[in-house]
Amino acid sequence: MNQTTTSYFQSLPTDELAKDLLGRTLTYQSPQGLVGGLIVETESYMGPTDFAAHSYNNRRTNSNEGLYKVGGSIYIYAQRQYFFFDIATQEAGNPEGILIRAIEPTIGLDIMNQNRKMHGFELTNGPAKMMQAFGIKDKSENLKHLDDSQFKIDLTKRKIPQEIIATPRIGVKQQDEFWANAPFRFIVDGNPYVSRIKKAEIDLQNFGWN
DNA sequence: AGATGGATCGTCT
DNA sequence: GACGATCCATCTG
Numbered sequence: 001m002n003q004t005t006t007s008y009f010q011s012l013p014t015d016e017l018a019k020d021l022l023g024r025t026l027t028y029q030s031p032q033g034l035v036g037g038l039i040v041e042t043e044s045y046m047g048p049t050d051f052a053a054h055s056y057n058n059r060r061t062n063s064n065e066g067l068y069k070v071g072g073s074i075y076i077y078a079q080r081q082y083f084f085f086d087i088a089t090q091e092a093g094n095p096e097g098i099l100i101r102a103i104e105p106t107i108g109l110d111i112m113n114q115n116r117k118m119h120g121f122e123l124t125n126g127p128a129k130m131m132q133a134f135g136i137k138d139k140s141e142n143l144k145h146l147d148d149s150q151f152k153i154d155l156t157k158r159k160i161p162q163e164i165i166a167t168p169r170i171g172v173k174q175q176d177e178f179w180a181n182a183p184f185r186f187i188v189d190g191n192p193y194v195s196r197i198k199k200a201e202i203d204l205q206n207f208g209w210n
Numbered sequence: 211a212g213a214t215g216g217a218t219c220g221t222c223t
Numbered sequence: 224g225a226c227g228a229t230c231c232a233t234c235t236g
Contacts, residue, residue, distance in 0.1 A: 043228070052228070063221060079227055081218050086228090099228060118231080128229050171228050199211075 005147050008155055009071030014089045014096040018044040019166075019186050023159040023209070026103055028134045029150040032115075035108030035134050037124060038159055040188040040208075041101040041195060043169045045086075047094060051179040052172035055095030066143050067095035074149055076142040082128035083136050087146070087153075101127045101170070101185070104193045104207060111135070121192045160210045162203075163189040170195065 009017060019042075027036030045053040045067075054064045054077070066075025067088055075086035075097055086097045103124045105112055112133035116123055124130045141149050166183035174180045187194045190203030 045228080054228080061222075077228090078220050080220085080229060082229055084228065101228085122231095126229070132230090169228070173227090 005072040005145070005153075005155065006070055009087065009089045010091060014046055014098060015044040015184055015186075017089055018042040018098045018184070019164055020158075021098065021100075021153070022161050022164055022186060022188050025106070025154045025157070026100060027107060027152045027154070028136075029152075030108075030111065030135045032111045032135055033108055035105075035111050037103035037105040037107060037193075039100060039102075039153075040104050040191040040193050042186050043099040043101055044089075044184045044186075045097050045099065046184065047090075047096040051176040052169060053095070053097075055097075058095070060095070064095070067097050068093055069143065070145070072146045074141055074144050074146060074151060076136070076139045078139065079128075083131040083139070084127045085131055085136075085151070099127060100130065102193050102195050103130055104191060105133070123193075125193045125197075126195045161188040161191075162206065162208055162210050165189045 021039050021042050024039050026039055027034055048055055048058045050056055055067045063077055066073055069088050070092040071089045073088040075088055077084050085100050089096045105124050112123055113119055115135045116133050124133050165187050167185045168181045169185045172180055188208040190208035192202045
């Protein structure tokens, strides 16, 4: 494993990392070919104190083991018939992580369109939609480190968002006042691939980039 | 454009 | 046996 990836995913608080990932390129080397795009939406999950986190209260099971691994490790989980892609952050044993919720597709569009029923801005504008587009049908990449995986994030370059907006996370139970409303979802403002974005808020000129 | 409900299955109680 | 860090078709306005 490559130390630079690991140290990057420990170099900042997890919410700061979630912001820093916006504009970076995520790729997946699928059997069908290379697919990927620019990260436009992330959510940070802040560990044992975070009511919304799978690792809340240090909950640890076979399925969420990925969160406990060193920063840069992959945590894939299944919910309903769908798969979700997380990256563990911080040191091993500290179960914080980032959910990648949406990308602006830039690589392997034809492959992703084959894998998805919906097209256009619906191609990758949600966490499970992205995984469908990638053609993920199992958890074989779960628990791997990014550097030893078919998934990669290019940390050498970044497209700079015009503006990053922080909002409450999507789909978390309104159990705890603070954690349910804490602004730990980060989006590239105006990008059409952001999930649940209103049509009127889309920036068709620049897609929210500088 | 926004709200509602069914689908569907791995995972935990 | 019940529940989601969801998706999508199908309403309504």
